[in-house]
Amino acid sequence: MKTYQLEPQAPLVFRSGKPFGEGSRDGANFPWPSSLAGLMRTVHWDATNPSAPPEKETAKALLELASAGPLLAKREQGKLTPMFPKPADALYLLKDEKKDQEKAIYRLLPGTHEADCGSDLPQGLQPIVAEADAPKAKPQDGPEYWTLEQMLAWRRGDKVEFSALEQQGYSREIRTHVAIDRNTMAADSGRLFQTEGLDFSPRRNPEGKGYVKFDWVFLARSTVDAAPQMVVFGGERRLSWLQRTPAQDPLALPEAHRKALQTSRKISLTLVTPALFGAGWQPSWKDGEVPGVPGLKLKLVAAAVERWQGISGWDLLNKQAKAARKAVAAGATYWFEIEGDPPANWVEKLWLAPISDDEQDRRDGFGIVIPGIWK
Numbered sequence: 001m002k003t004y005q006l007e008p009q010a011p012l013v014f015r016s017g018k019p020f021g022e023g024s025r026d027g028a029n030f031p032w033p034s035s036l037a038g039l040m041r042t043v044h045w046d047a048t049n050p051s052a053p054p055e056k057e058t059a060k061a062l063l064e065l066a067s068a069g070p071l072l073a074k075r076e077q078g079k080l081t082p083m084f085p086k087p088a089d090a091l092y093l094l095k096d097e098k099k100d101q102e103k104a105i106y107r108l109l110p111g112t113h114e115a116d117c118g119s120d121l122p123q124g125l126q127p128i129v130a131e132a133d134a135p136k137a138k139p140q141d142g143p144e145y146w147t148l149e150q151m152l153a154w155r156r157g158d159k160v161e162f163s164a165l166e167q168q169g170y171s172r173e174i175r176t177h178v179a180i181d182r183n184t185m186a187a188d189s190g191r192l193f194q195t196e197g198l199d200f201s202p203r204r205n206p207e208g209k210g211y212v213k214f215d216w217v218f219l220a221r222s223t224v225d226a227a228p229q230m231v232v233f234g235g236e237r238r239l240s241w242l243q244r245t246p247a248q249d250p251l252a253l254p255e256a257h258r259k260a261l262q263t264s265r266k267i268s269l270t271l272v273t274p275a276l277f278g279a280g281w282q283p284s285w286k287d288g289e290v291p292g293v294p295g296l297k298l299k300l301v302a303a304a305v306e307r308w309q310g311i312s313g314w315d316l317l318n319k320q321a322k323a324a325r326k327a328v329a330a331g332a333t334y335w336f337e338i339e340g341d342p343p344a345n346w347v348e349k350l351w352l353a354p355i356s357d358d359e360q361d362r363r364d365g366f367g368i369v370i371p372g373i374w375k
Contacts, residue, residue: 002225003245005080006070006218006233011199013235031234032311033273033365037067039233040222059317066363068352069220071272072145073250076214080250083145084272084370085330087154088304092142092162093135103142103162106134109374110302110335126302152257155268155372219251253351261347264373269334269355274309274327275367276356281305281328284357291362293350295343298336305332335374
């Protein structure tokens with residue numbers, strides 16, 4: 001796959017799919033993987049067949065073009081730093097709720113039930129417990145995204161300092177939309193609402209005058225070979241600039257992490273894009289071969305999964321609304337044990353690979369994962 005960066009030229013609007021009502025506001029949503037996949041397929045079609053819309057047969061061929069993303073990235077002086085959603089096995093807690101307001105990050109791990117305790121977990125799954133020194137406190141708010149370096153350190157079992165985390169970089173812009181009824185000269189019922197857009201432009205410097213020296217872009221991978229160009233991404237036909245990333249791929253697998261994975265028999269998989277599974281929160285292959293990685297057989301040990309996300313959309317091929325589905329939110333972490341002898345190149349094939357059940361969902365980029373190790 002080729003790696004691209006997508007630079008928004010205006011606040012981007014991605015709706016949740018909720019119907020508009022009078023006085024309603026639709027919140028800003030991080031774009032779904034299918035939005036990015038649709039963009040890249042449109043770019044490919046426009047470049048190869050600029051004069052005609054795709055027919056059903058050619059549209060089916062377009063669906064076979066795979067993409068992965070979008071992923072957030074911080075851009076500073078030309079350097080791209082990938083950012084990933086906070087892993088679900090990381091808790092932000094106050095070190096001491098009574099005396100100390102300092103926050104720290106504590107780890108969740110597969111554990112065992114205490115004496116005389118039980119649960120309704122599926123047979124064979126272990127409960128998730130906090131590490132021994134974690135205080136008994138309520139989870140706190142904190143940064144939503146971690147750098148690639150921080151994510152890999154956490155996945156190898158290293159400590160990550162709360163103070164080192166980046167605060168959320170992009171902001172949300174609210175726009176009000178209204179239509180006036182010519183008879184009453186008042187707002188037309190059902191046509192007064194607000195939308196939020198994701199604003200990736202540089203923010204004002206909170207410590208002084210001017211703006212910060214960095215901005216935010218999307219990173220994506222695709223089998224499509226696209227030339228640099230302006231594209232429409234999201235609603236209201238807002239423009240973005242699409243181009244290949246510099247020669248050094250910011251999403252490349254670091255060699256140190258590859259070596260750590262190669263010698264481990266216990267691995268974790270953390271979602272960096274939402275996933276779609278037929279069995280709800282768990283993959284249908286949870287005790288079998290990983291899709292797209294022949295020969296790699298895993299056994300599910302435990303899972304840390306946050307609240308599901310509803311996803312729908314519009315089917316351009318059949319001209320009808322897509323059925324609503326429940327997606328596992330990005331950040332969910334699954335712990336596995338490797339069974340048998342894995343193939344020699346399993347680490348490279350699993351790096352930022354999709355693990356959703358359905359092949360088309362994987363082509364659309366649902367369920368991209370970062371593998372790690374655990375003890």
